[in-house]
Amino acid sequence: IANKNLLLMPGDGIGPEVMTQAKRVLNWLQETKRASFNIEEELVGGASIDAHGVPLTDAALAKAKAADAVLFGSVGGPKWDKVPFNIRPEAGLLKLRSELQVFANLRPAKVFDALAAASSLKPDLVRGLDIMIVRECIGGIYFGEPRGIETLPNGEQKGVNTEVYTTHEIQRVGRVAFELARKRQNRVCSVEKANVMEAGLLWRQVMTKLKAEEFPDVELSHMYADNCAMQLAKNPKQFDVIVTGNLFGDILSDLAAMLTGSLGLLPSATLGAKDASGRIPGFYEPIHGSAPDIAGKGVANPLAEVLSLAMLLRYSFDMQEDADAIEAAVERVLAKAGRTPDIKAEGRPTISTSEMGDALIAEL
Amino acid sequence: IANKNLLLMPGDGIGPEVMTQAKRVLNWLQETKRASFNIEEELVGGASIDAHGVPLTDAALAKAKAADAVLFGSVGGPKWDKVPFNIRPEAGLLKLRSELQVFANLRPAKVFDALAAASSLKPDLVRGLDIMIVRECIGGIYFGEPRGIETLPNGEQKGVNTEVYTTHEIQRVGRVAFELARKRQNRVCSVEKANVMEAGLLWRQVMTKLKAEEFPDVELSHMYADNCAMQLAKNPKQFDVIVTGNLFGDILSDLAAMLTGSLGLLPSATLGAKDASGRIPGFYEPIHGSAPDIAGKGVANPLAEVLSLAMLLRYSFDMQEDADAIEAAVERVLAKAGRTPDIKAEGRPTISTSEMGDALIAEL
Ligand SMILES: CC(C)[C@H](C(=O)O)[C@@H](O)C(=O)O
Ligand SMILES: CC(C)[C@H](C(=O)O)[C@@H](O)C(=O)O
Numbered sequence: 024i025a026n027k028n029l030l031l032m033p034g035d036g037i038g039p040e041v042m043t044q045a046k047r048v049l050n051w052l053q054e055t056k057r058a059s060f061n062i063e064e065e066l067v068g069g070a071s072i073d074a075h076g077v078p079l080t081d082a083a084l085a086k087a088k089a090a091d092a093v094l095f096g097s098v099g100g101p102k103w104d105k106v107p108f109n110i111r112p113e114a115g116l117l118k119l120r121s122e123l124q125v126f127a128n129l130r131p132a133k134v135f136d137a138l139a140a141a142s143s144l145k146p147d148l149v150r151g152l153d154i155m156i157v158r159e160c161i162g163g164i165y166f167g168e169p170r171g172i173e174t175l176p177n178g179e180q181k182g183v184n185t186e187v188y189t190t191h192e193i194q195r196v197g198r199v200a201f202e203l204a205r206k207r208q209n210r211v212c213s214v215e216k217a218n219v220m221e222a223g224l225l226w227r228q229v230m231t232k233l234k235a236e237e238f239p240d241v242e243l244s245h246m247y248a249d250n251c252a253m254q255l256a257k258n259p260k261q262f263d264v265i266v267t268g269n270l271f272g273d274i275l276s277d278l279a280a281m282l283t284g285s286l287g288l289l290p291s292a293t294l295g296a297k298d299a300s301g302r303i304p305g306f307y308e309p310i311h312g313s314a315p316d317i318a319g320k321g322v323a324n325p326l327a328e329v330l331s332l333a334m335l336l337r338y339s340f341d342m343q344e345d346a347d348a349i350e351a352a353v354e355r356v357l358a359k360a361g362r363t364p365d366i367k368a369e370g371r372p373t374i375s376t377s378e379m380g381d382a383l384i385a386e387l
Numbered sequence: 388i389a390n391k392n393l394l395l396m397p398g399d400g401i402g403p404e405v406m407t408q409a410k411r412v413l414n415w416l417q418e419t420k421r422a423s424f425n426i427e428e429e430l431v432g433g434a435s436i437d438a439h440g441v442p443l444t445d446a447a448l449a450k451a452k453a454a455d456a457v458l459f460g461s462v463g464g465p466k467w468d469k470v471p472f473n474i475r476p477e478a479g480l481l482k483l484r485s486e487l488q489v490f491a492n493l494r495p496a497k498v499f500d501a502l503a504a505a506s507s508l509k510p511d512l513v514r515g516l517d518i519m520i521v522r523e524c525i526g527g528i529y530f531g532e533p534r535g536i537e538t539l540p541n542g543e544q545k546g547v548n549t550e551v552y553t554t555h556e557i558q559r560v561g562r563v564a565f566e567l568a569r570k571r572q573n574r575v576c577s578v579e580k581a582n583v584m585e586a587g588l589l590w591r592q593v594m595t596k597l598k599a600e601e602f603p604d605v606e607l608s609h610m611y612a613d614n615c616a617m618q619l620a621k622n623p624k625q626f627d628v629i630v631t632g633n634l635f636g637d638i639l640s641d642l643a644a645m646l647t648g649s650l651g652l653l654p655s656a657t658l659g660a661k662d663a664s665g666r667i668p669g670f671y672e673p674i675h676g677s678a679p680d681i682a683g684k685g686v687a688n689p690l691a692e693v694l695s696l697a698m699l700l701r702y703s704f705d706m707q708e709d710a711d712a713i714e715a716a717v718e719r720v721l722a723k724a725g726r727t728p729d730i731k732a733e734g735r736p737t738i739s740t741s742e743m744g745d746a747l748i749a750e751l
Contacts, residue, residue: 113582164550182585185548186550190543221546253650
């Protein structure tokens with residue numbers, strides 16, 4: 024097993040707490056000789072602002088680029104509310120995604136059997152749910168120019184952001200969605216507001232052409248973003264793979280995750296294109312945020328971070344068996360161990376972040 | 388009772404069917420001498436494209452501007468999928484909103500007692516739910532320039548839309564939200580993506596200042612749009628009034644409406660600023676769309692259109708008692724009559740659009 028370079032970026036809020044448990048799983052992988060990693064760690068977000076004045080240093084970025092994969096925690100919190108916009112904590116995350124060129128953010132919304140009752144939706148609507156949302160991640164209104172706040176001659180201010188998508192940007196994320204669908208139920212739903220936005224109209228046209236030319240075997244449907252939010256709330260199981268832009272993906276994937284009732288359990292993988300040496304840049308983070316309200320209390324659920332590590336093993340290191348082993352251990356822990364407060368259930372003791380880590384290591 | 392000028396614009400899909408039932412209520416108001424209206428009717432959307440080649444004629448727009456209030460149905464459908472972007476059915480609706488300068492779209496998400504079980508959310512989470520979403524409606528990325536699709540030198544295409552908000556645009560819709568909150572639970576939650584978009588950052592700053600200067604008595608909180616989608620799905624009752632921009636408002640209000648389980652029941656009012664003569668332009672439409680899949684079958688629920696008429700009486704004509712009477716009749720119909728398929732319930736016969744109208748008129 025070759026030595027893999029892994030960069031850990033715990034970030035802010037509950038990020039460091041959940042990362043600590045993911046590190047225990049990494050240790051387990053090394054101690055049991057399943058793998059050997061060169062592991063480094065870097066600050067990002069508010070933690071990096073506090074130490075270095077910027078949310079991502081050039082040195083940290085260079086290490087992320089050099090690494091074979093990056094495991095990320097979460098960034099942001101009220102502590103940095105007054106920081107200037109261009110160096111706010113989130114800018115560190117966005118710069119990482121953009122500089123690593125990881126354009127396809129894979130966000131599974133999956134309901135764990137043991138947790139169907141935890142959803143705010145009626146159990147029948149979510150039991151067995153397994154959607155994959157593919158969110159374009161380095162384009163759209165998050166990065167489009169012009170942007171900024173300017174003062175008008177009359178003293179008013181004007182805030183501007185620009186949604187931009189090109190054929191190429193749409194195609195490459197579209198291909199990821201179609202490829203994934205082929206390994207699943209073979210259905211892609213492409214989401215935009217083509218009835219209101221030209222950028223959405225182009226999105227729809229490019230997806231339609233891509234399907235016809237390269238994926239005639241995959242079913243493609245189109246849906247407006249507002250309707251998609253409704254359909255997710257009404258009957259989420261109608262979806263297999265959803266592909267959408269950065270902003271709609273942000274909202275719809277969070278919504279889908281919340282509907283599973285398992286937000287503290289959901290990982291994500293963000294992948295780029297294969298480079299000349301055959302390497303695919305991979306960036307892994309839980310769907311949940313930094314949750315400042317519970318940070319430092321030792322009550323956060325570490326399983327989303329651990330499952331992000333499992334995705335990392337699967338997609339970046341091709342370690343299918345170890346990924347399977349971790350995912351199976353998580354299922355067993357959910358079936359019998361105590362629960363962190365986010366997924367608390369009658370008859371189950373409430374346990375802490377580190378106790379959840381204990382339970383997981385015991386299962387492994 | 389003065390003669391009021393009312394323009395009806397049924398539009399496409401189920402629009403004409405549900406409007407027919409609203410007209411019966413108008414007749415009832417006139418026959419019982421409660422009011423006397425000058426009622427006109429105009430085509431809009433696909434119906435206008437078919438007749439006149441454009442989704443809104445100048446004549447129809449002029450009538451809408453001259454009217455004291457406009458009651459709208461819905462527009463759009465697959466029949467017009469190939470129509471050029473600038474004359475698609477939705478362009479008629481957007482032009483109406485924009486030309487009438489109705490900037491504040493009031494979208495209540497309310498759960499009718501008889502329908503708490505119809506929600507896809509667990510009944511406890513929605514029983515008694517009553518949120519008001521105030522959506523900015525004539526600005527933001529729906530209308531911002533530059534916009535369009537251009538071909539790049541390398542042959543690729545680029546789709547562009549622009550999110551723009553000015554101090555003035557944010558203030559005027561913010562005031563509507565704060566005023567409404569004062570008559571409710573006195574809490575406003577302002578929603579944007581200030582962590583990613585400068586337009587959202589300006590939105591947050593303007594709202595904060597507006598509260599401090601003009602509404603110190605109203606509670607103001609801020610939430611990111613992705614989190615708001617999650618919070619709506621998790622625990623919608625935490626909200627009183629939500630105020631947000633055009634695009635987020637589109638998605639979040641549809642989501643909230645769906646969560647009530649009563650989409651076919653939810654009306655909306657879109658209001659402008661008082662003009663020199665004291666008149667406030669008012670535009671009323673159901674939250675639901677044209678529902679092409681069930682159009683023409685006589686099964687659409689007409690109550691959202693009828694309740695939009697009630698809102699019209701309330702906000703534009705100050706006919707509080709008649710609005711109350713209609714709303715109370717709707718509650719009674721829901722409590723005992725049959726149900727249209729969208730809200731079907733065990734033990735209740737399934738009835739058609741016109742039978743629902745019959746039941747309502749009988750109650751009135
Ligand atoms: C923290 C924030 C910048 C980020 C985003 O909007 O992309 C987050 O919400 C996410 O979805 O990963
Ligand atoms: C039909 C469409 C243009 C419209 C919108 O996006 O505003 C609709 O979704 C709505 O919410 O009224």
